[in-house]
Amino acid sequence: MIQISQRNRSLAVSATLAMSQRSAELRAKGVDVINLSVGEPDFNTPEHIKQAARQAIDDNFSFYSPVPGYMSLRKAIADNLMSTNGVAYTPEQIVVSGGAKQALCNAILSIVNPGDEVVIPTPAWVSYVEMVKLAEGITVTVPATIEQDFKITPEQLRCAITPRTRLVILCSPSNPTGSVYTREELQGLVNVLKDCPHVTIISDEIYQHINFTGSYTSLGSFKELEGRVAVINGVSKAYAMTGWRIGFMAAPVELAKACNKLQGQYTSGASSIAQKAAEAAYTGPQDCVAEMCEAFRRRRDLIVSLAREIPGLKVNVPQGAFYLFPEVSSFFKKSYGDRVIRDAADLAMYLLEEAHVATVDGAAFCLPGYIRLSYATSDDNIRKAMARIAEALAKLK
Numbered sequence: 001m002i003q004i005s006q007r008n009r010s011l012a013v014s015a016t017l018a019m020s021q022r023s024a025e026l027r028a029k030g031v032d033v034i035n036l037s038v039g040e041p042d043f044n045t046p047e048h049i050k051q052a053a054r055q056a057i058d059d060n061f062s063f064y065s066p067v068p069g070y071m072s073l074r075k076a077i078a079d080n081l082m083s084t085n086g087v088a089y090t091p092e093q094i095v096v097s098g099g100a101k102q103a104l105c106n107a108i109l110s111i112v113n114p115g116d117e118v119v120i121p122t123p124a125w126v127s128y129v130e131m132v133k134l135a136e137g138i139t140v141t142v143p144a145t146i147e148q149d150f151k152i153t154p155e156q157l158r159c160a161i162t163p164r165t166r167l168v169i170l171c172s173p174s175n176p177t178g179s180v181y182t183r184e185e186l187q188g189l190v191n192v193l194k195d196c197p198h199v200t201i202i203s204d205e206i207y208q209h210i211n212f213t214g215s216y217t218s219l220g221s222f223k224e225l226e227g228r229v230a231v232i233n234g235v236s237k238a239y240a241m242t243g244w245r246i247g248f249m250a251a252p253v254e255l256a257k258a259c260n261k262l263q264g265q266y267t268s269g270a271s272s273i274a275q276k277a278a279e280a281a282y283t284g285p286q287d288c289v290a291e292m293c294e295a296f297r298r299r300r301d302l303i304v305s306l307a308r309e310i311p312g313l314k315v316n317v318p319q320g321a322f323y324l325f326p327e328v329s330s331f332f333k334k335s336y337g338d339r340v341i342r343d344a345a346d347l348a349m350y351l352l353e354e355a356h357v358a359t360v361d362g363a364a365f366c367l368p369g370y371i372r373l374s375y376a377t378s379d380d381n382i383r384k385a386m387a388r389i390a391e392a393l394a395k396l397k
């Protein structure tokens with residue numbers, strides 16, 4: 001019998017992907033499931049980006065690319081970061097990877113030594129904690145509930161940092177809450193971090209362009225943290241390109257070199273065709289980004305207004321990304337028939353089986369008592385899903 005390593009066995013399955021898979025299986029059996037579990041734009045990739053990929057095939061972009069990505073793509077990314085964030089990066093500071101997920105994992109594995117502490121404000125995207133586990137680091141969570149709009153305070157951050165802290169991972173707009181830190185709020189966190197020179201910061205900015213506040217501040221733009229911030233971003237969310245698998249890290253050169261070395265040993269450069277498509281995304285017209293963002297904003301308004309009509313659900317007003325993260329503890333200890341709802345995992349399962357709506361248990365994001373709904377779906381689906389959820393929740397007594 002093959003022995004699976006301890007390292008592998010210690011990892012949890014990605015809850016977002018698992019729930020999505022479960023809903024796909026039910027669908028295959030003919031059940032009309034509405035999938036609000038996985039977070040990905042429901043739009044098709046814009047035509048000019050697809051055209052660039054076709055052209056890349058015809059032009060024989062079929063050979064290994066440089067490990068950190070084509071120079072033309074890294075230049076396009078650097079230009080984009082200058083125009084959107086006002087931050088100057090050289091192409092040497094940019095490493096292109098197989099999605100933001102790989103960029104994050106590269107960075108974590110290149111920064112964290114076994115036993116190092118990694119501070120993660122929660123709720124947080126499912127994969128951070130697991131990636132820290134891979135690096136044999138120790139996760140220190142800093143909880144922020146709905147009462148504080150899921151954003152940590154400078155005091156909370158200060159208390160979480162110790163001499164053993166090696167890394168802080170921040171994400172704004174946030175998955176799973178949609179919360180966006182304002183420039184002033186970020187400045188508060190920066191004021192704490194500037195006094196902790198032993199700490200590196202990863203800023204996951206993958207939802208930067210799905211932001212309803214009208215302004216965005218990249219953590220990479222604070223002079224006080226110069227040389228210590230790794231910005232993660234990519235084309236998955238902004239350009240509706242989740243399947244193309246292109247993300248990147250923009251970071252100090254030493255870290256970029258380390259990630260380049262790591263990636264060179266276990267994946268090589270990302271897909272050549274997808275890189276050429278991503279280049280077209282960054283250099284082409286940007287109206288598609290604004291149009292999709294506007295669609296998400298309308299859907300946000302819709303889902304928030306429908307959720308507020310459901311007794312027992314407590315919701316914030318997300319300012320970005322495409323998730324709603326309602327507090328659901330008022331349903332705990334209630335039942336329907338033989339079924340008792342003990343926690344949010346039970347509730348998510350009940351909603352899947354009773355309402356045929358797939359959601360994700362908040363515990364997967366390190367904050368029990370909540371569920372996550374992705375509203376990256378049509379208005380019709382949102383209306384139908386919320387009506388079904390309302391009906392199923394009303395049955396719980």
Ligand code: PMP
Pocket residue numbers: 039098099100101102125171174175204206234235236242245246247
């Ligand atoms: N960070 C966050 C917060 C995400 O939600 C996602 C989406 N899964 C990623 C990173 C990874 O994105 P990608 O699809 O580019 O790997």
Ligand code: GLU
Pocket residue numbers: 014016017037038039040125126127175
């Ligand atoms: N960002 C998405 C989500 O959170 C994609 C799934 C994943 O990679 O976890 O649902």
